[in-house]
Amino acid sequence: MPQRKPRNGRLTELEGAVLGVVRSEGPCTPYRVRREFLVSRSSMWSGSAGAVYPALRRLAAAGLLRAKRTEDSRKSIRYSLSPKGAAAFVSWVTDAPAATGSGLDPFRYRADALDALSPAQRKKVAREMVRLLKRSCAELERLLSKPHPEPCGGELELALHKTRLAWLEKRYGIG
Amino acid sequence: MPQRKPRNGRLTELEGAVLGVVRSEGPCTPYRVRREFLVSRSSMWSGSAGAVYPALRRLAAAGLLRAKRTEDSRKSIRYSLSPKGAAAFVSWVTDAPAATGSGLDPFRYRADALDALSPAQRKKVAREMVRLLKRSCAELERLLSKPHPEPCGGELELALHKTRLAWLEKRYGIG
């Protein structure tokens, strides 16, 4: 999915997110970065090696990350944020027009088309969506209630799911 | 962004949306389809010719669209939905797991990092975001109040913006 506009000197969403991981985790290996994407339930990225490793190299080549080989048997690399990288990250975070854009919402695109379905089909799929959304909400609420709330993105994701549920309820009376 | 997961026999988000346009508009030319993406305020896609024209060819090659050359001087093509395409579109719309996924939300990704900013920076960018979000809300409300509400995606987008505003208000007291 789209979502991927090429750089006009700017960072990709993935690159910005990668900088954020390195910033909050401190110097870390590619695998560590990658796992953040694999584990985080942001289904938007696969966290595939073919995306993360090249992104790290790009960022290092641009001077935003500093790379240092370790001396252990793996000879892996530890990336840390350079001052330039920290500045770039702040620019990325404070890019208000990018932040307030509507993004890529698979729900919104399908919502328009629900009316095209037969009532029976629509009811069936709406029920299934409600089921999945409620499950996600429960999962997120469980995570957020834990002592370490982790990144607050979960709050926003929860709010998003609830918005969708409210919309389904209001429009089709399914709750 | 994005977002772009390759096909495991499935349709891309763009392809699904393209089928939706052809379905709701009836037989139409590539340009007609493209303009829907250019005009619609879904900032997620550029609606570039390099995306739309190949997508239409792909869908036609897969038998989901029927292509018919017109006899006028443009010799353009009119695409219409084949029965197979209609079925594929329904599958796409009713793919509940895909629909309820969290998508690619640039706001959510930046929200986590706002805490890393200085209070002054954070206040400044939060204010700017609020300004942009309110402007989008006003614009959407204007559109939605018109006689022809057009696709309901606008309702969801409006709800998304309001969710973001509420989050900023709650978290940073900026409204």
Next chain:
DNA sequence: GTGCCCATGTAATCTGTTACATGATTAG
């Protein structure tokens, strides 16, 4: 040692982006 997971990549492919090219139509 053998098998399995951890960690680090690479290769081929796919899709969307920008930027350009080109012919038809319309406004002046």
Next chain:
DNA sequence: CTAATCATGTAACAGATTACATGGGCAC
């Protein structure tokens, strides 16, 4: 007629995906 715009593409490129390859460390 000329210029702008409509409409239809193509070309080069970038970034992400899957799938594969490979070597180290650990359990048994």
